[in-house]
Amino acid sequence: MSIPELASELVKKTLSEQNDRSMSTIIIAGSKNVGKSSLINAFLDKNDNPRETLVMEYSFGRKSSQKPGIDKMICHVWEYGGKIEMLSDVLLSIPIRGSFFFCIMLDLSKIKKIWNTLESCIQALQNNFSNADSALEIIIVGGYYDQFKNFDTEVKKIVCTTLRSVALLCNAHLLFYSKKDTHLARKAKDLFYGMGFGNGVLLKEKNTNYLKPIMIPRGSDNWENIGVSPCNLDEIKKRYTAKIASDPIIKSDYSQDIQRTHPEPILDTLASLKYEELRCMESFEPSIKDYLFCVNK
Template sequence: MLSIPEIATRLVDETLTKVSEDNSCTICFVGSSSVGKSTLLNSFLDKNDTPRETLVMEYSFGRKTNQKQGMEKTICHVWEYGGKLDILKNILPSIPVNGKYYYCVMVDLAKIKSLWNTLESCIQAMVNTYAEQKSVLVELIIFGGKYDLFKNYDAEIKKLICTTLRSVALLFNASIVFYSSKEPSLVRRAKELLHGIGFGNGVPNKERMFNFSKPLIIPKGTDSWDNIGVTASTLEQVKARHLSRIPLDTELSSVGERTIGAHHAHPEPSLDSKVAMKYEELRNLDSLDISLGDYLIDLH
């Protein structure tokens, strides 16, 4: 029979364990490089530091007092991966998971030629790491970064990209939110989502946008194949449909390299920008993959 001090010790240990699980969560951010992951996380955590290039893995955390639990604090553990995606599967097993676990994949909407590779690599690493770990329940969230550039793309391209992302999200019961650090409304929306998963009751469900001509925000469980406008598909079918229109090719063609300088030929900078925007669409449809922002910098 246990003594009273031993019983008390066991009860305290059990209580602390329960509090730790109920009042903590883990957020892991992966995805495209230089797409805005650090900027968004700094905004969410109220950090004023100038974002720098993320090393292989960086850790930060946020805390908030839970009024319902007295002075108990809710802790949000945040991990950000900035290394090569082909070794991500070797990194994920080392991340300690506390409480609910949210796996956030941010793809660069301005680089449509590499979008599928980023999405597939990150999700495959997640599946390989956690599929057989019954004790770890992962919730996937897909962030579409650099929407300020993507919104100016051709309507058919935007529709195809949105169809692909929505199809993948439906297959993995994921949420989608489009984001740009240059559009305050999208910053607010992304921060509200992170606050919901970090300190609230999960992904907020009050705001939704399915229209591909607008920045998507689709909480898990609110979309369907009928809404997307395609037949129910497997991941391989989604991939085949996407790559039939936007084949993988991240190499700069010699033709593209020779042509870049030719587009800075108008007397008005505004015309240069419009030509650059249209040329970016053509480049992505053929064989090139450079962001519009990088191209505009080259122009000036």
């Protein structure tokens, strides 16, 4: 039985035994290698060594419930590690049960990649869910704060102002995180525990000072405090990219690298085949709809 089929059977079994009041769904997507798997493992108290998430990983947690009439609480966790521009197809295919939380995790140490990742995630949400959907809570987590805190003061101000603006616009929670900082790691774990088994996102602390780790519950910020006039997503993008240019998406053209300088023609042929194989591997992306088709049966 394949991994998608196993996940499908597991989800079907748990869904047949539970109702929506006893379940929650967390989807986490964002930057590559930012620590999504590590954060999930910490939340679920797993000691496994994280491995690269190629397309989609499913995990779940189960806890005894204190709510009347509910024996167990089940949290479904979906981690997306594929191409960010295909996220819309993923959201169409994932079964949402109970309370729904979407976590966008950004690598603060790669400021030129922040906007493209953030914008892609927000567009995927807008394409699939209504802005009036009160069941959805959005959490923006800035990872690698241990590196970001050493950046130039002006850069930190620009990044923090941008993320605060987007969080306010999307009615999202905003939290900076580093697994190397015990306090921040505990806050992130507690946040996930509240989503999975508690009463939702609980951020008791608040900090808007960009010289310290940002922590802002949704609904507690405003444009005046951020220091900018009310604006839409395009205006926020223009302000950010005017000061921090985003990295262009570059695709390698292996055909340009082929140099026929081998003394034996057979080596040229083998090199061409290898370059073609690499080119195909780079462009290959399994269909998300096919990959998760069994989940929606």
